[in-house]
Amino acid sequence: MEMEHIVEAARGIFGDRLSLNASIRETHAHGEANPATHLPDAVAFPESTEEVSRLLALCHAHRMTVTPFGAGTSLEGHVTPVAGGISLDLTRMNRVLAVNDADLDARVEAGVTRKQLNLFLRDHGLFFPVDPGADCTIGGMCATRASGTNAVRYGTIRENVLGLRAVLADGTIVDTGGRVRKSATGYDLTRLLIGSEGTLGVITEIQFRLYGIPEAIGAAVCRFATERGAVETVIEIMQAGIPVARIEFADAAQMAASIAYSKLDGMAAQPTLLFEFHGTAQGVAEQAAMAEAIAAEHGGSGFAFATETEARTKLWQARHDAYWAARAAYPGHGAFSTDTIVPISRLAEAIEQARDSVAQSGLHACIVGHVGDGNFHVLILYPDTKEGAERAWALDREIVAQALDLGGAASGEHGVGIGKREFLLREHGASALEMMRVIKAALDPRGILNPGKLFLD
Amino acid sequence: MEMEHIVEAARGIFGDRLSLNASIRETHAHGEANPATHLPDAVAFPESTEEVSRLLALCHAHRMTVTPFGAGTSLEGHVTPVAGGISLDLTRMNRVLAVNDADLDARVEAGVTRKQLNLFLRDHGLFFPVDPGADCTIGGMCATRASGTNAVRYGTIRENVLGLRAVLADGTIVDTGGRVRKSATGYDLTRLLIGSEGTLGVITEIQFRLYGIPEAIGAAVCRFATERGAVETVIEIMQAGIPVARIEFADAAQMAASIAYSKLDGMAAQPTLLFEFHGTAQGVAEQAAMAEAIAAEHGGSGFAFATETEARTKLWQARHDAYWAARAAYPGHGAFSTDTIVPISRLAEAIEQARDSVAQSGLHACIVGHVGDGNFHVLILYPDTKEGAERAWALDREIVAQALDLGGAASGEHGVGIGKREFLLREHGASALEMMRVIKAALDPRGILNPGKLFLD
Known part of the structure; x- marks a missing residue:
């Protein structure tokens, strides 16, 4: 035809x-x-x-x-x-289908965006914690296995989805999982579709977990003499089991850019950790005090704790505006973000290697990270020319290779798509990649679903 | 040949x-x-x-x-x-291969048992939270997607495994996942193997998350006038975001049996909730106070909180001995446990329906449950004859059907195996079941791996 x-x-x-x-x-x-x-x-x-x-x-x-x-x-x-x-x-499929207060779950169509969802949930006293920077759709977040700043406490989209409705390559409608919190029956088709990037099926509805908005929320900032001090603080906080909701890193260059862009008075252009704590008023204060004590042992100073909504909002808005702050600091430059993840014990090393590579490239960069997970982003600023972009992509590839050498992954949350295909073999090995191909061929034998993604062919 | x-x-x-x-x-x-x-x-x-x-x-x-x-x-x-x-x-493959304190993860061979593992970890100040009643192997726990009493806070085996080594049907060795906390690259082969019950591959090594032993642990017991009061207490505790580590239910019959068997002074043969709280000393006390206040609103009384190791150990030993207590209460009877799960909003209804079915069957039963997840077990005591066993199995099927009608699953943690195959179609629907069969056929085309499990025929 x-x-x-x-x-x-x-x-x-x-x-x-x-x-x-x-x-x-x-x-x-x-x-x-x-x-x-x-x-x-x-x-x-x-x-x-x-x-x-x-x-x-x-x-x-x-x-x-x-x-x-x-x-x-x-x-x-x-x-x-x-x-x-x-x-x-799928953006016209944007209805919130159900919110169940007793079960702390909800069901939406795939085109609902995360901001739309959280606005809808506010009247229920509930929130959905998975928060990539962009106002992406929940369906897209499932397809790319997204996460964000809250993953260290609440998990990624993978841990929070209970079930999916999806359409397979031949038009078959499939319902996976269900409404229950756990199940021991049958293959985990939900998790197979999450992260499959539209290559195994088109996700059209999502059932997922919600959380009560905490009684108290506290934020804190702490600057460090060295990046290693900041990373060691994170490791010790995780070992101590302090249930931080967010623990974000920004390097000196990012802090300089953000201080200027977001008018962050009282902060310094030094390696910095940003915290958020969720719990009771007493629990939040206690978590902050423990974090401060651990930070002090690793050269942290100027620990500033705030529970007022205004101060917290300003801080996290600055974090979310990190990209724009960096762009404002380097006018006329193009920008894009790497997305690697390593075991947290190798994080200081990974950041040091990335910084060396940036220096050798002659480009500028700011580094931020969801460091509780070992996930960090090098925001590369490059001269806005074809040659500049090529240098930036070459730097990205070098940083990915370093993460893989340290036992990491080529992407913590952005996915593979076209950009990371070349690393899949190296990260997963030939057997695992072949197992993925067998599954793809079995479920989409004619290869009609999102061709040219995930696999090099 | x-x-x-x-x-x-x-x-x-x-x-x-x-x-x-x-x-x-x-x-x-x-x-x-x-x-x-x-x-x-x-x-x-x-x-x-x-x-x-x-x-x-x-x-x-x-x-x-x-x-x-x-x-x-x-x-x-x-x-x-x-x-x-x-x-x-696989029981000879029982080496602990690595424990990484900084990354809070470990790697074991599949034949390591959970008690062996936790004994090994004690010197590290770490523990592995997934705790089925039996001293099963970590490989078996992965294969059946096991959980236990800590799942409400720490997740099931599904959330805690980072990567696997497995052997596919043709002998291919595959490594899935890795050491990182999250990854957005490629199909989630780890989660596909977890819960596949040996039908897609033989798991031989497991990389998984660990947790620091909490600074403080508190246990509490609270009895209720009605089962509904106990269940509503659980719902409200979950909504309030109190991070309970364990929240277990036992009905009046189980309490009567456990009081006699485990010599639980000061407890009553009434519907009861057992709690465990993990955190700082102050945090644990605060969690307990909040739980007590919520319980009181739902007819809970006699809230008894203990942090002493001896009292806690006695309580949880009694919980783990629930099966033996029930058997001792009904000498000469056979016993086995159902394993259904429903959305927590339907839990009171599910337990009431199960109790009605037990009454109609003329058999005896005790009910316990991991109620924070909506997962409960009816321990059926039956005359130890072929006819008695058949009545018990018929009752089991009736209780599973009730759970499915309430939007639940046929198994929360025991798996499908042979016993639950007949419910897979009803729980997942024809399309999802066919999708599972396509995956099975693609990965094990000759059907040599654990035949006769999961799928009928």
Whole structure:
């Protein structure tokens, strides 16, 4: 069947919600950061799982490729339809389907964004802790196995999803998991789909855990003479079992940029840890006191603890604005973020190696990290030219290789997409990669789902 | 090739560690509780992953079935070699390979048992929280997706495993996951193997998370006028975000049995909650005070809090001895445990329905549960005859069906094995079950790994 006939059949499903418009196709040709771009032949905007199912059955029958698209905030090229075909935009599937206060769980369609969700939950006194920087969709977060600053206490999206509805390559609708907190029956299809980046199925609904908004929340900042002192503080805090909700690192360059951009009075351009504590008023104060004592043993000083909402909000807004602060500090530069993770015992070493590589590259960089997990980002600032971008990508690859040599992973939370494919063999080995390929071939034998991602071919 | 020739080839791998001895074959013919029994043709005792690999390559070539065997404590028939073939006993692979204090992780061979592990860890000030009642192997816990009393705070085995080494059906050795806390690269093969009950691969090594032994541990007991009062207390404690380490329920019949068996002075034969709190001394006291206040609102009384090791140990020993207490209360009876889980909002209803079914069956029962997760066990006491056992199994099926009707799962922690196969379709639906079969067929096309488990026919 010719492309035009497939489009005609798809129009029978979607009507005006199937678009061939040039500017709509252009906005679906790429995500953020990764330079890969390719126009889809058409963009479909389903409003139900059934419509996704009908489209996939059609595309499966005619070997037409399908690339799921959410908020378009992917950093590794996940949403680029490298083989053309249909871009499947799930943003119209944005209903919150259920919130269960007694069970602390909820069910949403895949296009709901995390900010939309937390706004909706506020009246329930509940929150969803997984918080990537971008206002991405919950479906996209599942597909890329996302996390964020709260993962050290609440886990990543992997630990918080209870079940999924997804559409397989041939249009089959599958429900995985359920509403229960744990189950010992059958293969863990939920976890198989999480992180599969749209290559095994299109996630359309998500059932997940919620948490009560803590009675008390405290934030703290502490600066260090050395990066190693900051990292050793983190290790000791984790060993002591202090249930920090967030423990974030920023290096001196990032602090200088953030102090200027976010007007952070009283802070210094030194390696810094940012904390958040959740619990009772008494518990939060106690956690902070313990963290302060451990920090002091490792050269930490100026430990500033705040429970007022305004002070906390300003601090975490500054953390979330780290990217913009860095860009403001280096006007005219391009910027992108590496995303590696190592065992926490190797974190100081990994950051030192990354810093050496940055120095050798002649580029600028700021380093931030979700250090309780061993996950850190080198924000590379490069001259905004083709040659500058190439130097930046080469530096990224070097930093990934260093993390792998230290027993780490090529991505802590951004995913593989196009950008990290070359590292999958090295990280997982030939046997595991072949096992992934066998699963992919069994579940999508015609290779229509998000081709060109995860696997080099 | 004839069986005798395969055995001869296997002897080339294992020497004397391949046994045809009748009594050894008999101890590998079944686990606990589930009545299915079948003699393996031979029992192999590997001492390395390489030996497992060589055996599986041999068995794959000759379509000989292989059934993994750990401590033999499975309750659902997982270890019964229903098609004969080789029973693969992993208990000689019982080395602790690494403990990393800075990273709070460890690596063991699959045959290490949880008590052996925690004994080993004590000198490090660390512990492994996943605690099924039996002293099972870590490999068996992974295979059945086990949990226990600490899951409400620390998660099940699923949340605590970082990576696995496993041997696939054709002998391929695969390493999944790694040492990092999280990763966003590639399919989650670790979670696919966890809970696969030996049908996708034989797990030989496990990398997993550890926790520091808390600074303070407190235990508490509280009795209730009604079961509903106890369950509502649990719901409210979870909503309040009190980080209880354990919250266990025992009904009046179980309490009567345990008071007599474990000499629990000062307790009453009423619905009871048992708590454990982990944290600082101050934090533990605060958690207990909050739990007591919530319990009081739901008819809880006699809240008794203890931090002394002796009192705590006695209480939790009594909880672990619940099975033996019940058996002592009903001499001459057989006993086995159901294992269902429901959303916590349906827990009171589920327990009431189960109690009605017990009454109608004319059998006796005690009910205990990991109620923070919605997981509960009806310990059925039945006249120790074939007819009595059949009535007990019929009651078990009825209770499972009730849990499924309430949006629950057929097993919270014991697994499917042979005993729960009939419920898989109803719990997961035809599409998900077919997806599982496709994965099984792709990874074990000759069906040699643990046949007759998980799937009917």
